[in-house]
Amino acid sequence: KDKNFHREGTFTPTQFARHIIPGDLGEYATVQHDPRTENPVGQGYVREHTPYMVGRPGYSYVSAEMDDIKALAIESIRAGEPVWFSCDVKKQFDKDLGIWDAKLHDYEALYGIDMDISKAERLRLRETGGTHAMTFVGVDLVDDVPVRWRVENSWGDEVGRKGFFTMNDSWFDEYVYEVIVPRSRVSDDIAKACDQEPIVLPEWDMI
16 A cells, blocks of 8 residues: 555465565474363373374474463563464454453343353363464553453454454453464473373364
């Protein structure tokens, strides 16, 4: 829209990756929140039958406590780095206002039933999971505790506030599942789990 058109040229996919992507993506760690007791934290996992690129390994991650995941996201944001994350995007969401809040819509009062089940139970029932990926670009801290998160989405600038959204920290707890951060930021325990042989989970158990 600024009339400053620029062409980089013709690339193969691998040439494009080398030209555009900064650094080595192997130096990043995928850290996931899975509160189900059958999948203990501090372990590495891989989903079977998920080599999305021929010849590449399956989809793997390390499971961690939510407080640790938030701390990693905050540290990266403070360093000026956006944080990729996955979530169950349409739960308790107002697209026009650009707001996520765990109690945004009072469905229980409307239907007259108790709909409060735990995150672990929702995962076991396949009622929730990572349906969309976005980036954290800011966080509002009060006494070093996160209150709200600033999110940049890919749906254009006609939704939210010119393409940016506000996530209440309560929503993070319930519907955020995964972040990708530089391995240099993770704890020694998470780094060790990244390097160990992962536990294989069935393909249908995708979060």
